[in-house]
Amino acid sequence: xxxxxxxxxxxxxxxxxxxxxxxxxxxxxxxxxxxxxxxxxxxxxxxxxxxxxxxxxxxxxxxxxxxxxxxxxxxxxxxxxxxxxxxxxxxxxxxxxxxxxxxxxxxxxxxxxxxxxxxxxxxxxxxxxxxxxxxxxxxxxxxxxxxxxxxxxxxxxxxxxxxxxxxxxxxxxxxxxxxxxxxxxxxxxxxxxxxxxxxxxxxxxxxxxxxxxxxxxxxxxxxxxxxxxxxxxxxxxxxxxxxxxxxxxxxxxxxxxxxxxxxxxxxxxxxxxxxxxxxxxxxxxxxxxxxxxxxxxxxxxxxxxxxxxxxxxxxxxxxxxxxxxxxxxxxxxxxxxxxxxxxxxxxxxxxxxxxxxxxxxxxxxxxxxxxxxxxxxxxxxxxxxxxxxxxxxxxxxxxxxxxxxxxxxxxxxxxxxxxxxxxxxxxxxxxxxxxxxxxxxxxxxxxxxxxxxxxxxxxxxx
Ligand SMILES: Cc1cc2nc3c(=O)[nH]c(=O)nc-3n(C[C@H](O)[C@H](O)[C@H](O)COP(=O)(O)OP(=O)(O)OC[C@H]3O[C@@H](n4cnc5c(N)ncnc54)[C@H](O)[C@@H]3O)c2cc1C
Numbered sequence: 001x002x003x004x005x006x007x008x009x010x011x012x013x014x015x016x017x018x019x020x021x022x023x024x025x026x027x028x029x030x031x032x033x034x035x036x037x038x039x040x041x042x043x044x045x046x047x048x049x050x051x052x053x054x055x056x057x058x059x060x061x062x063x064x065x066x067x068x069x070x071x072x073x074x075x076x077x078x079x080x081x082x083x084x085x086x087x088x089x090x091x092x093x094x095x096x097x098x099x100x101x102x103x104x105x106x107x108x109x110x111x112x113x114x115x116x117x118x119x120x121x122x123x124x125x126x127x128x129x130x131x132x133x134x135x136x137x138x139x140x141x142x143x144x145x146x147x148x149x150x151x152x153x154x155x156x157x158x159x160x161x162x163x164x165x166x167x168x169x170x171x172x173x174x175x176x177x178x179x180x181x182x183x184x185x186x187x188x189x190x191x192x193x194x195x196x197x198x199x200x201x202x203x204x205x206x207x208x209x210x211x212x213x214x215x216x217x218x219x220x221x222x223x224x225x226x227x228x229x230x231x232x233x234x235x236x237x238x239x240x241x242x243x244x245x246x247x248x249x250x251x252x253x254x255x256x257x258x259x260x261x262x263x264x265x266x267x268x269x270x271x272x273x274x275x276x277x278x279x280x281x282x283x284x285x286x287x288x289x290x291x292x293x294x295x296x297x298x299x300x301x302x303x304x305x306x307x308x309x310x311x312x313x314x315x316x317x318x319x320x321x322x323x324x325x326x327x328x329x330x331x332x333x334x335x336x337x338x339x340x341x342x343x344x345x346x347x348x349x350x351x352x353x354x355x356x357x358x359x360x361x362x363x364x365x366x367x368x369x370x371x372x373x374x375x376x377x378x379x380x381x382x383x384x385x386x387x388x389x390x391x392x393x394x395x396x397x398x399x400x401x402x403x404x405x406x407x408x409x410x411x412x413x414x415x416x417x418x419x420x421x422x423x424x425x426x427x428x429x430x431x432x433x434x435x436x437x438x439x440x441x442x443x444x445x446x447x448x449x450x451x452x453x454x455x456x457x458x459x460x461x462x
Contacts, residue, residue, distance in 0.1 A: 002029030003094030004175050008084055009035050010106075012099045012129050012247035013058045014208045015065055015172075017165035019127035020097040025169030032091045032175060033066060033073050035059060036080040037187060043080070043105040045292065045375055048368035050337040051245075053197050054206050056189035058246050061207025063184070071172040075182040084113055088122060090179040096122055099129035099247075102282055103375050104289035131279055132162040132251050135286040138279075145287040147390040152280045153273070165253045199335035204242065204371060211243030215254060218271075219261035226270045232329075232340035233413035238271070239338065241372035244278065251275060281380035284390060292379035293360060295388040299460045303388075305358040315443055316351050317365055319418070322442035324431060325405035326350045328418035335418075337371035342408050348385040349399040354449040356456060359386035387457075395457045398450045405431045 005024035012018055013035075024031045039046045047055060063073040076083045088096050096117050101110065110126060117124045128134050138156045139145060146152035191197050204210065218225070218238040228236035243249040254275060262268040285291050295301055306312075315321055319330035329343035339347070344366075351362045363382040367373045383389030387397075409415055412430035416423045421438040422430050433439055 002027065004030040004032055004091045005095040005097060006032045006034055006084070006088050006091060006093045008080075008096060008098040009033060009062075010098065010101050010247075011245070012250075013062050014211075014248050014250065015062075015069075015168045016208065017129070017167075017250040017253050018099065019129050019166060020099045020125075021172070022166050022169055023125060023127065024095070024097050025172055027095060029094070029173070030091070030175035031071065031172045032087065032093065032179060033071060033172070034084070034087050034179075035062075035073060035075055036083050037075070037077040038080045038083075040079060040105075043109050044101075044103055045367075048370070048373050049191065049196075050200065050369050050371045051367075051373050052189040053191065053200055053337070054204070054242055054246065054371045056184065056187070057204075057206030058248060059184055061209065061248075065208065066172070069172055071174045072178050073181065074179050075184060075187070077182055077187060081109060081113060085117060085120070087179050088117065091175055094123060096124050097127070099127045100134070101130070102135070102286055104286075107286075129250060130247055131282055132156070132255060132275075133159055133279060135283040138283060145283050146280070149277065149280050149391050152283065153276050156276060156279060161259070162252050162255050165250060165256055200337045200371065203336040203338070206242070206246070206248070208248045211240065211249035214238060214240050214243060215249055215257050219257050222258065222262055222267040222271060226267050229270065230342050231408055231414075232343050233409055233411070233417070237341065241338070241374075241377075245372045245374045245377075251278070278377060281376040284380050285376040288390075291383070292363060292375060296383055296390050297388050297392075300386075300388040302460050303358075304356075304456050304459060306356040308357070308361065312355060312443070313357060313361060313365075315440070316347070316355065316357075316362075320440050321350065321444075322440040323350065323401040323405075324412075324415045324419055324422060324433065325401045325409065328415050331418045333366070333369050337369060339370075340414075342404070343414075344381070345385055346399050346401050346404045348382060350401055352386045353395075353398045353453040354401075354444050354446065356449070356453060359383065359388060396454060398453060400446060400450075402431050402446070 005027050007021050007024045015021060038044060066073050074087060076087065084096065114124045133156050137159065138152060146155065224236050228234035240249060240254065244251065258268045258271055288296060317330060319327035321327055325343060326347050329339050329347045333339040348362055351357050352359050359382045363378055366378055380389060384392045387393060387395030410427065412427050415430050421436060422433055425433055
């Protein structure tokens, strides 16, 4: 009889299109599905609060799916470096399979575990599952990673269509005596005192089914996506980001569902371009492991950021800046764990260029509050907005939050949703409210703060 296989799941919390799981099923013998909560920051950046809330729901849903197939999810907490071999030994396993991950500490851990387990005589295989192209497949002629998005996209698309997604394995036989598992609730991933997750529960369904529903909804709305994706009130984007971040939906499934819905390629180009930003950012992360805390442009190491003032930072975090689009976005984030992309750009620009606060403060807040917080996408986008990254928005391009609000939320619909104290104002008044009881006056002068940012930028350039 074939000895068991252990499938160690990480950012790939799904049964369909899961190459490691499929390989284990094809190998024959029992399959042990393992998830390890390893909070060692030297390996993986620990998840923030909203992301931990998501993880609980995702693991609960995965456990249900496995149970309905006569299998089980084994949960363990601690150092994966010792837990994975221990579970393999308990299961009498002959093989350990996983899908690749991309933070530097994760890649190091995977490489050393691979050689340790192979040293013990186990078959160990890792698979490409979370990106359409592996970072090392999309390289310049000189072998270096691309620093410019448009060039990256040309090279990535020249590789041709991504492989077809895999079905859920027909059978996942459980071992007769499965390794013991922690109880998910004991991990305390859900907030209790206070329970701030009501808005998250109302907004999201973590798990593979929730992600599949979002994907199905998108394929019927690609035209709308193309027209309205920049309008925060339209709710025209896919909201797939937390599902992609946790691997409940694979980019291959997304790619093929979208291209099948639009075989002539008339309405899907914009969406696929966004999906490729995710790929580009992962390519950046593997080339620059310190993407989340080091300026990619070293000149910015000398940038005269304002000294950290907790009161100023808190007004931004809580949506009390006096600029409606910034405040609406920050409150959407706090309440639902997600913010519309256009508004993410405006709130980030406001922090960095109007308040002159170091982008890393903003990145950390987003990391804690976003359900989709992602080591590549969050850091790369913050560096893009701040102008400190590779292929960034130029530093001198400072978003004006009032003009952005008039342009992308002309009727003030989005503002009224998140700022009840302004709901009585008409479209002419709501973008620049004056003297409204309960709503703060603007915390900075836009013109003066913009000029100060440009002076600060001049001081480090040239
Ligand atoms: C300051 C800032 C921080 C951000 N932090 C994150 C983050 O932590 N995690 C995250 O997934 N996205 C992040 N983004 C990118 C983007 O805002 C979100 O991916 C998008 O809003 C998610 O909503 P959606 O799934 O409806 O997007 P859609 O427009 O439907 O896009 C589909 C998918 O494409 C990818 N995508 C879209 N836009 C981008 C982008 N600009 N960069 C990279 N991938 C993109 C995402 O995986 C997204 O789910 C950030 C953007 C900014 C400006």
